Amino acid sequence: MTRKPFILRNPSILVVLAVLAAFTLVVTALSAAYGNGVIPTSTVKVLGKTLCLALAAVAMDLVWGYLGILSLGQMAFFALGGYLIGQWLMYARTEGIVAASLAQNPIPPTAQELQEGVANQIFGVVGSADLPLVWSFAHSLPLQLLLVVAVPGLLALVFGWLAFRSRVNGVYLSILTQAMTLALALWLFQNDSGFRGNNGLSGLQNIPGLDAVDQATLSVWFLWASALALALAYVLAAWVVSGKFGSVVRAIRDDETRVRFLGYPVEGFKLAVFTLAAMITAIAGALYYPQAGIINPAELMPIASIYLAVWVAIGGRGRLYGAIIGAVVVSLLSSWFTGGRAPAIRLPGYTVNWVDWWQVALGISFVLVTLFAPKGIAGLFDWLAGALPPQRHGRDLGPDQGALQEGEAKA
Amino acid sequence: MSALLEVDSISVSFDGFRAINNLSFNIGEAELRAVIGPNGAGKTTFMDIVTGKTRPDKGDVKFGTPSKSLLKMNEAQIAREGVGRKFQRPTVFEDQTVAENLTMALKAGRNPFAVLGWRPSKASVARVADLAAEVGLAAQVARKAGELSHGQKQWLEIGMLLAQEPRLLLVDEPAAGMTLAEREQTTALLVRLAETRAVVVVEHDMDFVRRLNCKVTVLHQGSVLAEGSLDHVTRNPDVIEVYLGR
Numbered sequence: 276m277t278r279k280p281f282i283l284r285n286p287s288i289l290v291v292l293a294v295l296a297a298f299t300l301v302v303t304a305l306s307a308a309y310g311n312g313v314i315p316t317s318t319v320k321v322l323g324k325t326l327c328l329a330l331a332a333v334a335m336d337l338v339w340g341y342l343g344i345l346s347l348g349q350m351a352f353f354a355l356g357g358y359l360i361g362q363w364l365m366y367a368r369t370e371g372i373v374a375a376s377l378a379q380n381p382i383p384p385t386a387q388e389l390q391e392g393v394a395n396q397i398f399g400v401v402g403s404a405d406l407p408l409v410w411s412f413a414h415s416l417p418l419q420l421l422l423v424v425a426v427p428g429l430l431a432l433v434f435g436w437l438a439f440r441s442r443v444n445g446v447y448l449s450i451l452t453q454a455m456t457l458a459l460a461l462w463l464f465q466n467d468s469g470f471r472g473n474n475g476l477s478g479l480q481n482i483p484g485l486d487a488v489d490q491a492t493l494s495v496w497f498l499w500a501s502a503l504a505l506a507l508a509y510v511l512a513a514w515v516v517s518g519k520f521g522s523v524v525r526a527i528r529d530d531e532t533r534v535r536f537l538g539y540p541v542e543g544f545k546l547a548v549f550t551l552a553a554m555i556t557a558i559a560g561a562l563y564y565p566q567a568g569i570i571n572p573a574e575l576m577p578i579a580s581i582y583l584a585v586w587v588a589i590g591g592r593g594r595l596y597g598a599i600i601g602a603v604v605v606s607l608l609s610s611w612f613t614g615g616r617a618p619a620i621r622l623p624g625y626t627v628n629w630v631d632w633w634q635v636a637l638g639i640s641f642v643l644v645t646l647f648a649p650k651g652i653a654g655l656f657d658w659l660a661g662a663l664p665p666q667r668h669g670r671d672l673g674p675d676q677g678a679l680q681e682g683e684a685k686a
Numbered sequence: 687m688s689a690l691l692e693v694d695s696i697s698v699s700f701d702g703f704r705a706i707n708n709l710s711f712n713i714g715e716a717e718l719r720a721v722i723g724p725n726g727a728g729k730t731t732f733m734d735i736v737t738g739k740t741r742p743d744k745g746d747v748k749f750g751t752p753s754k755s756l757l758k759m760n761e762a763q764i765a766r767e768g769v770g771r772k773f774q775r776p777t778v779f780e781d782q783t784v785a786e787n788l789t790m791a792l793k794a795g796r797n798p799f800a801v802l803g804w805r806p807s808k809a810s811v812a813r814v815a816d817l818a819a820e821v822g823l824a825a826q827v828a829r830k831a832g833e834l835s836h837g838q839k840q841w842l843e844i845g846m847l848l849a850q851e852p853r854l855l856l857v858d859e860p861a862a863g864m865t866l867a868e869r870e871q872t873t874a875l876l877v878r879l880a881e882t883r884a885v886v887v888v889e890h891d892m893d894f895v896r897r898l899n900c901k902v903t904v905l906h907q908g909s910v911l912a913e914g915s916l917d918h919v920t921r922n923p924d925v926i927e928v929y930l931g932r
Contacts, residue, residue: 530779
């Protein structure tokens with residue numbers, strides 16, 4: 276049997292890739308490093324970070340929009356990825372500085388002295404001079420890159436196995452994921468957890484070995500890397516949710532029990548998707564924090580993961596491009612409104628200051644989207660394509676909490 | 687004839703209420719059996735136990751040749767052993783097309799990696815088309831299951847069960863909500879299916895059971911009250927007392 280190539284069966288992939296490529300080219304051409312400098316370096320960084328958030332949103336959509344698990348702990352994996360890459364960035368850079376200063380001594384430093392010097396520099400701020408066990412691999416970029424995927428993947432695997440096998444579902448599972456990220460944050464806040472407590476890791480924008488490259492150039496390189504990661508992850512995610520695997524995953528979302536009676540090991544499917552999403556999210560985090568420059572445990576607080584869910588809901592869950600649109604539009608709007616540059620609205624007797632009122636506006640639009648446009652911004656594309664099927668109102672398509680409403684599942 | 691399914695003196699209670707009380711039940715390789723009984727007789731609980739949804743407090747359930755105990759398996763494993771179940775309310779995946787529903791049910795590897803690597807073949811596409819034709823949905827394969835009528839959903843679910851190729855089919859009130867013509871079709875299908883596999887039909891409707899023309903098991907208060915042909919059991923004074931007399 277001849278089948279059209281995968282990409283041709285999913286034209287939305289081509290559109291997303293084309294838009295992403297065009298965006299990257301335009302930003303590059305307008306950047307300070309490779310173009311005329313219309314876009315300042317700080318904005319290039321914001322755009323690069325936004326692509327990472329979009330990547331995390333794609334993973335969130337896999338877990339929520341397709342598998343039906345409203346995970347409110349996704350940003351734990353994101354921050355873990357950031358911490359793990361941050362360990363190498365900080366260690367290698369500090370090592371360079373310490374080695375340079377020790378080189379002035381008449382006797383060349385031993386490896387032992389070098390490591391003590393590095394530990395002193397990094398952990399002096401939390402009153403310690405020993406390198407914690409969790410930094411054992413921080414000297415090696417390949418090992419630390421491996422950990423970026425392995426640690427969040429393993430955490431998702433263990434957490435998921437415990438939660439899914441006891442058949443925790445719906446709201447209870449959401450609360451459990453929230454508890455996971457909160458527990459991790461509280462642990463990281465402690466000074467003796469080995470991650471510098473509430474100081475977090477800093478100076479991550481300086482890439483060891485690339486001292487000669489200025490931030491303007493680095494920011495464009497990271498934009499390229501983020502765009503490439505987003506493109507690859509998008510194709511991977513689209514491939515996973517197409518075909519029979521995607522069929523089973525959506526079936527689990529709508530009626531888990533029925534899928535069991537078809538003979539599918541539901542827990543195995545949930546674990547596979549949850550773990551894959553955690554690893555994608557971790558890669559997003561590992562690309563995000565070198566652009567942000569700093570990471571601290573506040574990044575793991577549940578509110579961050581709730582924002583991620585809001586982006587996906589507004590963009591349109593169950594559509595991978597919806598997740599990207601939601602993350603890009605809402606996070607860019609958020610930074611514009613909270614950046615103090617949005618003009619305030621002067622009403623008689625009161626001035627609406629967007630820095631204060633943006634959260635309220637976002638909350639209201641989330642409620643409105645949930646009520647009136649359950650397919651989010653992505654639903655606009657269906658409307659434009661004229662692909663609106665007859666209105667069917669009413670009940671859930673499946674008995675589970677994550678099941679789509681009939682109204683959401685159109686076309 | 688060796689039994690395909692052997693249910694050996696199982697009991698189960700919910701909060702002190704004995705839903706199943708020392709129930710034993712056998713069915714052969716290619717046999718059609720109707721299970722009747724008043725509300726609360728334990729018909730659905732019996733199905734729940736066989737399919738792994740409920741664990742009995744005591745007793746054993748053996749299935750297949752060589753026979754294996756089903757009690758240590760979960761629902762998915764039991765389904766893979768070859769026990770299919772048709773629910774009372776049609777449960778199909780309404781957000782997906784008829785073809786997707788049938789493809790999911792096709793007998794094939796069930797673990798996530800096997801499913802990820804699965805690609806449609808000529809044979810699988812033809813099989814889905816055959817199944818759709820068999821249950822009268824040939825014209826609907828590309829439609830979403832949610833757009834089908836109630837009767838069509840029932841048929842789709844039966845088609846999915848056929849795709850699973852189970853050795854034992856448990857059918858819960860198949861005639862509920864069907865028109866007369868659909869009932870006749872369903873009867874014919876069940877009789878035909880029972881030629882190659884065991885089929886257990888739980889039903890309220892006496893006319894429907896009569897048309898199945900098979901051995902009947904009457905349940906009452908969680909145990910077997912009578913067994914035999916429909917005429918035989920309807921003459922049984924105990925059965926008349928608890929079920930038909932009212």
